[in-house]
Amino acid sequence: MSHLSPHPPKVAVVWRGDAQARAEARPETSRFAAIFTALERHGLAGEPAVWVKGLADVVRAQLMAVDAVLVWVNPVTEDTGEGRDALDTVLREVAAAGILVSAHPDVINRIGTKEVLYRTRGMPWGTDTYLYGSHAALATEFPRRVAAGPRVLKRSRGNGGIGVWKVERAMGPDVLVQEARDRRLRTVPLHAFLTERTSDFSAGGTLVDQPFQVRHLEGMVRCYVSGTRVAGFGAQHVTALASPEHGRAPPRLYSGPDDGRFQRLRDLLERDWIPEMANLLRLEPDDLPVIWDADFLLGRKNAAGEDSYVLCEINASSVYPIPDEAHDALAATTLRRLAETRARWSAGHA
Incomplete structure (x- = not known):
């Protein structure tokens, strides 16, 4: 300068x-x-x-x-x-x-890949998330996890639903698989699906494994953040991993940071979660991008009847469009x- x-x-x-x-x-x-x-x-x-x-x-x-x-x-x-x-x-x-x-590319590597879901799994926005660093680990560990209930597998890098699958047990050795990109449903043997995932580990790739969120049809909240402060919201019904009869999701609706529906979530982010995430990932507050976003699905309600929030991804490399206030x-x-x-x-x- x-x-x-x-x-x-x-x-x-x-x-x-x-x-x-x-x-x-x-x-x-x-x-x-x-x-x-x-x-x-x-x-x-x-x-x-x-x-x-x-x-x-x-x-x-x-x-x-x-x-x-x-x-x-x-x-x-x-x-x-x-x-x-x-x-x-x-x-x-x-x-x-x-x-x-x-x-910065190093910041994207820490917060903008799906691995952030594993690294922050112990935070209040986390869930029982696993990281597979090799195909052998996936083949060994995933079958018992999907046997307990539907799971969502995500490539560490991707956008637009590419490389995101919902997997649940079907009859016998089969699983029902749905890819978020095109919502196509297919029934295949579990071992065949796992064999297909071999290429996901090329060039150091990983897969992240989360439980399927049963409240996903109630909508997703995208929180737009500038540095450490919430700059707006995007609310959207999501059907990428829903059965085909639910149709396509309507467009995302944008609002400013003062949207009354999301002030509790804003407070949790600014006061607690963003500082905790930065500390976990060894980032300074000013390392965080001038615009990034975090997507949340609704989790279980707490004892007071309040919604909990489950992080499903952070976007940090190409966040646009954004709410008017975020510019x-x-x-x-x-x-x-x-x-x-x-x-x-x-x-x-x-």
Whole structure:
């Protein structure tokens, strides 16, 4: 950062595209137009930085010339299967140069994969969750767990329901399997389904195993968070693992952080759960992304008749769209972190 510069701090907004998309990218015509507008309202100069894998050196040079980098790139693209390894290498280099990167790839690895469900299983939002680090462990341990009731298996990385299966015992050696991506139901021998999962462990992949939540049809609450503060909510009925007669879920409905329906959940997150998670994962509060979200299903009611909440995933790599109120929240968090960085730099050079 140019700490003595009179110009507004420059913030690169990164998303995935091709060379043509990069050449034609404009703040006002991109799908992130509202984010660019919010950055401007907070005195920040946003600029598009479309990630093109074959242009890594060009993108690196652009990012090295800004003060902050905000990233919206999914871990895997459904059409090409392209991952984020090359981009993450660039982002680590940029962060090592003292430039704010959100979300940093190392932070995504801690909170933005399904393994966070296992690492935080002892928290109030947790449940009896297991992590399989090898196919041998899955083949040995999963049969007895699914025999006790329906389970949900999740690949450590994925989006859009890819790599999420509900599994429950059927007749004899068979299980009924439903994949969240297409909701297709099929009955197969358990050993055959487990054999299919062999490829999920390639390149260091893992599978997370949770009990199926019987209240899932009552809806899911997505909590949008900027740093450590809730910035809004998204409420949605979920049918991805429901029987086909329930139809497709309606669109998610967004609301601001003061939505009265979710104030108890907001309080639990801000006061207790986010600090506990950060401590468990050895993260500082300012390590958390300027925008991320946590999805909750309803668990058992407590003795007072209040709902409990079960975490089903955290998204940290490509959280968009977001509630209207969250645009200014993420811009304010970015500005605050840049100001604190500038203050530390000034103090160190006084």
